[in-house]
Amino acid sequence: MEMPCxxxxxxxxxxxxxxxxxxxxxxxxxxxxIFIWCPEEEGQFRPGRGxxxxxxxxxxxxxxxxxNLGSPLIIRKxxxxxxxxxxxxxxxxxxxxxxxHLYDPISLxxxxxxxxxxxxxxxxxxxxxxxxxxxxxxxxxxxxQAFTTFETFWQKCMSMPSEPESPTLPPRxxxxxxCNISSFSVEELGLxxxxxxxxxxxxxxxxSPGMASCGSSIRCILVWPIISYEANPKKTDSANTSLLSxxxxxxxxxxxxxxxxxxxxxxxxxxxxxxxxVRSVNIFLRSIGFREYSRYLCFNFPFTHEVSxxxxxxxxxxxxxxxxxxxxxxxxxxxxxxxAACVSFGPLDGYITGFAW
Numbered sequence: 236m237e238m239p240c241x242x243x244x245x246x247x248x249x250x251x252x253x254x255x256x257x258x259x260x261x262x263x264x265x266x267x268x269i270f271i272w273c274p275e276e277e278g279q280f281r282p283g284r285g286x287x288x289x290x291x292x293x294x295x296x297x298x299x300x301x302x303n304l305g306s307p308l309i310i311r312k313x314x315x316x317x318x319x320x321x322x323x324x325x326x327x328x329x330x331x332x333x334x335x336h337l338y339d340p341i342s343l344x345x346x347x348x349x350x351x352x353x354x355x356x357x358x359x360x361x362x363x364x365x366x367x368x369x370x371x372x373x374x375x376x377x378x379x380q381a382f383t384t385f386e387t388f389w390q391k392c393m394s395m396p397s398e399p400e401s402p403t404l405p406p407r408x409x410x411x412x413x414c415n416i417s418s419f420s421v422e423e424l425g426l427x428x429x430x431x432x433x434x435x436x437x438x439x440x441x442x443s444p445g446m447a448s449c450g451s452s453i454r455c456i457l458v459w460p461i462i463s464y465e466a467n468p469k470k471t472d473s474a475n476t477s478l479l480s481x482x483x484x485x486x487x488x489x490x491x492x493x494x495x496x497x498x499x500x501x502x503x504x505x506x507x508x509x510x511x512x513v514r515s516v517n518i519f520l521r522s523i524g525f526r527e528y529s530r531y532l533c534f535n536f537p538f539t540h541e542v543s544x545x546x547x548x549x550x551x552x553x554x555x556x557x558x559x560x561x562x563x564x565x566x567x568x569x570x571x572x573x574x575a576a577c578v579s580f581g582p583l584d585g586y587i588t589g590f591a592w
Contacts, residue, residue: 242260251405267411291427399495402492
């Protein structure tokens with residue numbers, strides 16, 4: 236009897252550890268892990284140069300890891316994710332599609348259309364939480380309404396009746412499809428052109444994309460800077476941040492893994508009576524909370540990427556000045572902190588060293 240085939244649609248969850256969609260798909264039949272490069276669907280949030288460089292490197296690492304598990308990453312380039320998923324399902328005979336949730340307005344609209352289109356074509360769709368401690372619809376006030384301030388939101392998260400789900404191990408083995416499935420190479424996606432290679436090489440001096448680098452990053456923050464986070468969270472003249480943002484953004488690292496590793500360390504420091512370190516962990520966890528809250532707002536108040544949630548800011552004046560924008564891009568604003576950040580991380584890509592991605 237032919238084994239059932241499932242597609243795992245990977246997006247911003249480029250990892251095998253604590254990946255609920257991948258783990259669930261691996262429990263029955265053959266697995267086809269796919270990544271679809273479809274920048275047109277991102278609209279105004281189309282990835283910038285730094286994001287594309289990181290994505291390229293991350294896909295290379297992910298493909299290598301998946302091959303070791305038994306099923307290589309299938310890469311496609313398309314203008315419509317739904318059409319491409321239907322094409323792959325037809326090629327492979329897949330009857331199920333698994334993927335993890337995204338929460339920004341554009342992804343929410345696309346994913347709704349994708350789920351509807353797949354279901355109409357007889358394909359079972361199963362979705363999971365692979366990006367947050369709690370789903371946005373799980374954290375509500377007594378009236379069942381969404382919170383509109385971070386403090387009330389985070390207090391609720393920290394007093395939920397149950398802890399966030401524990402991170403899971405990667406599948407021990409993936410059974411590959413026997414079909415001959417066409418795939419692009421990472422280079423063929425065009426994530427990096429020749430004019431960008433020399434400047435992109437500078438990223439590699441400070442960053443190492445991919446799942447393999449995440450473990451060492453977590454071990455580093457558990458020693459420094461987290462133990463002194465209470466004293467140094469706002470200092471900008473030294474390495475006082477986690478540097479985990481890009482790993483979390485692309486899903487190379489599970490936020491649940493960060494949460495449980497940090498809480499485990501906090502329990503140890505509590506036992507040792509290190510009150511300062513315990514307080515530092517609480518402040519550090521709030522950084523995770525801000526990341527959670529950004530997704531929470533996107534889901535419950537999808538207009539906030541264009542209009543402020545605060546009534547007094549809805550009419551705040553905006554000046555579309557090309558000269559100012561160019562000065563910002565070239566690190567010539569005259570504000571040292573802003574200009575230094577632009578030089579270090581690239582203004583168009585929003586790369587920061589905290590948890591705001």
